[in-house]
Amino acid sequence: LNEEQSMAFVIIAEHLHEILMGGDPPQLLMVIHGQGGAGKTRLLQAIMKMFSDVGSAKRLAKTALSGVAACQIGGKTLHSC
16 A cells, blocks of 8 residues: 555554444544546455454445446445445
8 A cells, every 4th residue: 555545544444443442433434536546446455354354344335436436346336325
């Protein structure tokens, strides 16, 4: 992950850790955007692995603007959620 992706990953990891430790932080909403090839899928794969590794895969909602993008990440379009 590049520096910006790593920062996003750490924000999400710290938020998940707080929840798993019994905290009740406000819902974290994050948009990952960028050009094709910018590494969005790589970041999302790292996030999905982290959630899966700690048994919290169901806590992560993955959405995309297009059906193709949603299919590529195993998510849903914003219109189908």
